Amino acid sequence: xxxxxxxxxxxxxxxxxxxxxxxxxxxxxxxxxxxxxxxxxxxxxxxxxxxxxxxxxxxxxxxxxxxxxxxxxxxxxxxxxxxxxxxxxxxxxxxxxxxxxxxxxxxx
Numbered sequence: 001x002x003x004x005x006x007x008x009x010x011x012x013x014x015x016x017x018x019x020x021x022x023x024x025x026x027x028x029x030x031x032x033x034x035x036x037x038x039x040x041x042x043x044x045x046x047x048x049x050x051x052x053x054x055x056x057x058x059x060x061x062x063x064x065x066x067x068x069x070x071x072x073x074x075x076x077x078x079x080x081x082x083x084x085x086x087x088x089x090x091x092x093x094x095x096x097x098x099x100x101x102x103x104x105x106x107x108x
Contacts, residue, residue: 013058020048020052020054025054030046040092052066052067054066054082058091064082
């Protein structure tokens with residue numbers, strides 16, 4: 001899949017990855033940015049953020065937010081941090097076009 005095949009968001013907009021460097025999330029953010037570029041052709045912007053932050057946004061959508069998915073543990077920098085592969089799958093899933101809706105006039 002490449003940028004031209006992504007339909008759920010604006011493929012020209014970069015993916016924004018916000019991360020806490022003190023929590024050790026810089027390596028995860030960099031790996032995700034590389035995977036998005038190589039597998040989906042999407043550019044990324046890396047932004048250092050507040051303690052415990054690991055959030056990914058694209059085209060006005062929040063793709064992943066550690067604070068929401070991990071609760072207080074996420075805010076403390078504990079628990080699972082998504083892999084590059086997991087984020088590529090998430091972006092691929094949300095960018096797939098919805099199945100066509102069959103209207104009642106289409107039935108034969």
